[in-house]
Amino acid sequence: MSQASFILSAFDLDRWCSVLETRFTVDDIAALQTIIDPDIDADPEFARCYIIEPGEMDAINQRFDVGFDQARLKLPEVEIWLERQRKGRSIRNVPYLVHTNFELPLMLEGRKKLARFTDVLPRTEEAFDRWVEKASFIRRSSSNQFQKR
Structure with a gap:
């Protein structure tokens, strides 16, 4: 089988x-x-x-x-x-789990210092913006970049 x-x-x-x-x-x-x-x-x-x-x-x-x-x-x-x-050809075909879609929790834990997005879904943007409002992240909106303070 x-x-x-x-x-x-x-x-x-x-x-x-x-x-x-x-x-x-x-x-x-x-x-x-x-x-x-x-x-x-x-x-x-x-x-x-x-x-x-x-x-x-x-x-x-x-x-x-x-x-x-x-x-x-x-x-x-x-x-x-x-x-x-x-x-086939996919990011999922590596022998380990990748950090894609884990940017926010990794940044909140301090294990990832920067996240850059080319296509940001509205809900993802809202999730990050909550942390910008709390002054935990800095947002550079011209490049859709979020950085841990």
């Missing part, structure tokens, strides 16, 4: 960014599809991104031994997303 790789992401709805990701492999896609949506015939290749409910997360952890514990994040507003890792 062939394996497929999937990524679970915890998305903080307050900060409007991913705060945790894990990659896992699945040897039985049909079993995962049954957990997520028994009527998944509309997406046989599992190409869409899915919001995972707590009961589904429990079933994924149990069936595939993922160990993804949302409660340990202690975040009031978080969504868990599941997506299939695509083969």
Whole structure:
């Protein structure tokens, strides 16, 4: 049986960014599809991104031994997303998880000093602007650059 790789992401709805990701492999896609949506015939290749409910997360952890514990994040507003890792040329095909979409939490922790965006989504911009208003970040809007103070 062939394996497929999937990524679970915890998305903080307050900060409007991913705060945790894990990659896992699945040897039985049909079993995962049954957990997520028994009527998944509309997406046989599992190409869409899915919001995972707590009961589904429990079933994924149990069936595939993922160990993804949302409660340990202690975040009031978080969504868990599941997506299939695509083969081919992608930033996701490196053997490690990259910092893309983790700019805000890394900057808040002081582990990243600068974030520069070419295409900023309105919600991402709002999330960063909250920290500019609190004087934690400096924004240089001509270049969509945010810098830790």
